[in-house]
Amino acid sequence: EKVLGTDLTGDGAYRLNIDSAHAYFATTPDVNLKYFDNVKLSLWKWNYIEPQDNGSIDISTDGGSSWTRVWLSQASGQLPEFLWNNLYLYNNINNLVKRKPNVRFRFAINYSDNNNAYAGWNIDNFAVTGEYLTNDIAITRVILPCDDCINTGEDEIKVIVRNYAAIPTPANKRILFSLHGTQGPKIYDTISTSIPVDDSVIFTFTRPAD
Numbered sequence: 001e002k003v004l005g006t007d008l009t010g011d012g013a014y015r016l017n018i019d020s021a022h023a024y025f026a027t028t029p030d031v032n033l034k035y036f037d038n039v040k041l042s043l044w045k046w047n048y049i050e051p052q053d054n055g056s057i058d059i060s061t062d063g064g065s066s067w068t069r070v071w072l073s074q075a076s077g078q079l080p081e082f083l084w085n086n087l088y089l090y091n092n093i094n095n096l097v098k099r100k101p102n103v104r105f106r107f108a109i110n111y112s113d114n115n116n117a118y119a120g121w122n123i124d125n126f127a128v129t130g131e132y133l134t135n136d137i138a139i140t141r142v143i144l145p146c147d148d149c150i151n152t153g154e155d156e157i158k159v160i161v162r163n164y165a166a167i168p169t170p171a172n173k174r175i176l177f178s179l180h181g182t183q184g185p186k187i188y189d190t191i192s193t194s195i196p197v198d199d200s201v202i203f204t205f206t207r208p209a210d
Contacts, residue, residue: 006109006120014109014120018053024109024120030063034101035166036130041089041105043126048080048118049073054111055121059093063102070096084124098130099164136165137173137195143202145209155209160202163195170194179209 004026006014014024033039041057049055055073060066070092097103105128107121144158157177163169173191178184189205 004123012119013117016112016114016117018112025106027106028104031103032101033097033103035133037098039094039097039130041093043087044084044124045087046081046084046122050116052113056108058106060104061100064104133165134167137163157205157209160200162200168194168196
């Protein structure tokens, strides 16, 4: 087995007097989450970080240019651990990383004072999981009518439909419009062609607005 640790040799302790210029980082390569939703981060951790010191989990969605902190030892990890414990992060990361192509995760020891350096991070079974999106299309723009129906029974309905999923859409996809919100009658039609990944089509409903 392989374990990621702050220091797996000797006494296994991080250094004293760490500052931002000498912080410990363990950073993943880019993770492509462009076609994922409901993203979760899970791992086993065996940590011991002094309460006055600072360890964190940070996430970048721009390939490492900027970072957002999603876990902080001073808030969530002040007690020493004497066995492996599960850590799950979901709500505070999903909205940050879903549909992003260049996501990185890093574990850090950002700061330590001059007293009592301990074991820091020990990590195993690190996993990023999510729902792979194979069906995700949406109307991105209504071309017609421009504002309101002015010719009752004759106004053309024309929209732009985009495929946000990881695979092309199937042919003969249902689409609908309603002139009176969710309570009004729904007018169904069919997009007969497949929409490629990250592409759009202009679709005109067979039936005009009535």
